[in-house]
Amino acid sequence: MPTYTTELPVRDELDAAHGEAMAEWSRAGTWWTGTQRLAIVAEVRRARDADLLAPWESPSTVDGLIFDGYPLPDAVVDVVWRLTNHPGTLTSEWHDSILGRGVEALAYVEVVSIVAQVNCVDRFADALELDRVSMPEAEPGEPEGQAPADAEVRLHWVPTADIGGPNVWRALSGVPSELKARSRLSTPHYLEGRAVFGDVVSDRFSLQRVQMELIAARTSKLNECFY
C-alpha cells in the first residue's frame, strides 16, 4: 500500500521511506516513548502551521499552547518550535539553556533527529500538495536509554561517538538508531551520508549532480545554515 496517493512519479523507495519513517516515530526510541515521539511529530506540524513566533518567543510561555498533561516537557516543545521555524538562530548558549531545563544531552539529540526528519517528510508532501503521512497509534514500549560507550562532547555541542566521517554524519552518532533513521531517509532523497563527499559528479535520479547541489545550496542558505 503506497504512502502517498498521487499521479506524480514518486519513486517507490521514496514513498516507502516516508511510510517507514512514520512507523519508526511511533515506536519507542532510545530516549523517548512512542507516544512522546509522535507528540514531537505533531508538535512540528503545529509549529509549522501556526502563526510564526519570533525566535526569542518560546511557545511554552504563550498561554494556551501547552495543556496540562502534555506528553512532552516544556523545554522540548520550545526546541521543536525553534528548530522547526528558526534553525539558523540557534547558539551554544541556547543549547545550554535547554539542557539546564532538565533535558538529557542525548535525549535532546533524539528530539533534533525527529524534528529534522519530520521537516523533511512534511515539506516534501506540502510542496507537492500531497496529504501529509498520517500518524498511527503509538506502539507500546519503553526507551532503552543506552548511550554508546564512547559518546562524549568533541566538536559538536552534543555528545558524539567516534565513528569518523564528515562532521554532519557524526552529529547524531550519540543515538545510533537516529543516525540510521536519518540516513535511511536521506538516501532516497539525495545520497547516502558517507557518499556525499566521495562522488561529486554522478547524476542521480532524474537530476544532474550539479542541479542537486544548487538546490541544496540555496535551501541551506535560506535556512541560514553555515555548514
Add this chain to the structure above:
Amino acid sequence: MLLGLSGLHQDGEVTFEAIAGSGNGDGGVRHGGLLVRLAEAMWEGEPGPLAAVRDELLAAAGADVLVDAVAVSANFHMMTRVADGTGTPLDPGTDAASVNFRDEIKVNNLVSRRHVPAS
C-alpha cells in the same frame, strides 16, 4: 563547496550567484533559475508561488525532475536542522576549501557560523 566541485565536471561554467537568490540567473545549471525558485517557494510555503513554479518546472523539465528536486530540497531542510541543532562545525577540509567563496555567497555573517577549534 559541492556545487563548485560538481560544476567542475560539466561543460559550462557554474557560478555561485544563484545561491544568493532567484533573479541572479541560473548559475550555469540547467533549469537553475527554476530550481532556485522552487527551493525558495518551498521555504516560504505560500501556495500561490509554489503552484506557479511547480507548473513551470513541470512544463520545462518534467514530473520526475519536479519530484526529485522537491525531494532534494526537503532533504536539506532536514540536514540543516541536524547541523544547526547539534552545533556541527565545518569540516577542516571544507573550511579551507570554501574560504574564497563564502564571502561571495554571503554566509560569513550567519549566526550558525562554526569552525573546528584550532588544536
